[in-house]
Amino acid sequence: GFLQVASPVPQGPNKWHEQFPIAKGQRQSPIDIVTSNAKVDKALSDNPLKVSYSNNCCQSVTNTGASFQVVVDGAGTEISGGPLDSTYKLVQFHAHWGPLGGDEGSEHTVDGVTYPAELHLVHWNQKYKDVGEAVDKPDGLAVIGVFFSRGKEHAGFKPISDLFAKVPRKADKVDISFNYDPACLLPARRDYWTYLGSLTTPPLFESVTWIVMKDPVEVSAEQLAALRNLLWETPSGEGQMCNNYRPPQPLQGRLVRST
């Protein structure tokens, strides 16, 4: 038979369905948000999304081989209200981005418009005993998505973007010794779209209530470039981590609600 070679680098999004059939499921993420089809739901504003993070919750930054990941000690970093029926605790945040200087890179798109990057703040439902139990339950996770646009430097993101050069390789990790409140990464205006979706990377569990902030936050070209201090495996060996985003998936008739 043919020589079977192990594929040393992870397969791209269009191959994930071979090992993760749910990739072709009914509530996959990301999606293109068609703003004219989003339905304003008064209930979302009647019970505003409550974000209460502490400023000493961030423990470390690591290179996961697919993104940077700031690991958070969930104590006192909770969200509730809005589309959520219970309290969810922050466990980590990471991002997805495109090529150097490009405008693609976000996972969600808005009327077909892409942003250079998208931040994800990942929370798990406190009705479960830990994130491992929550991660594959239909109401297990809530992820806040924040679009990054290219503009002036984001002072709040700088302490984090300055750490990327310290974690160039997979599994590299650096402790966060300073106080840091991740709420500084949210836009001032807290309007959002929300819909039921999935993890955007394998295992693609359909367990996420998505909360995608309408307003992007500005970060500088240098801060976007700092994301490329992270390295990963490419077919031609080690290279700059980029284009770690999944393209929009079929809406499958889902409703997107809006504040």
Ligand SMILES: NCCOCCOCCNC(=O)c1ccc(S(N)(=O)=O)cc1
């Ligand atoms: N591979 C089978 C074992 O899976 C164990 C659970 O893996 C879950 C790890 N992944 C995540 O927690 C995870 C969390 C958030 C996002 S995203 N990009 O949708 O915000 C993607 C992934």
Ligand SMILES: [Zn+2]
């Ligand atoms: Zn993500």
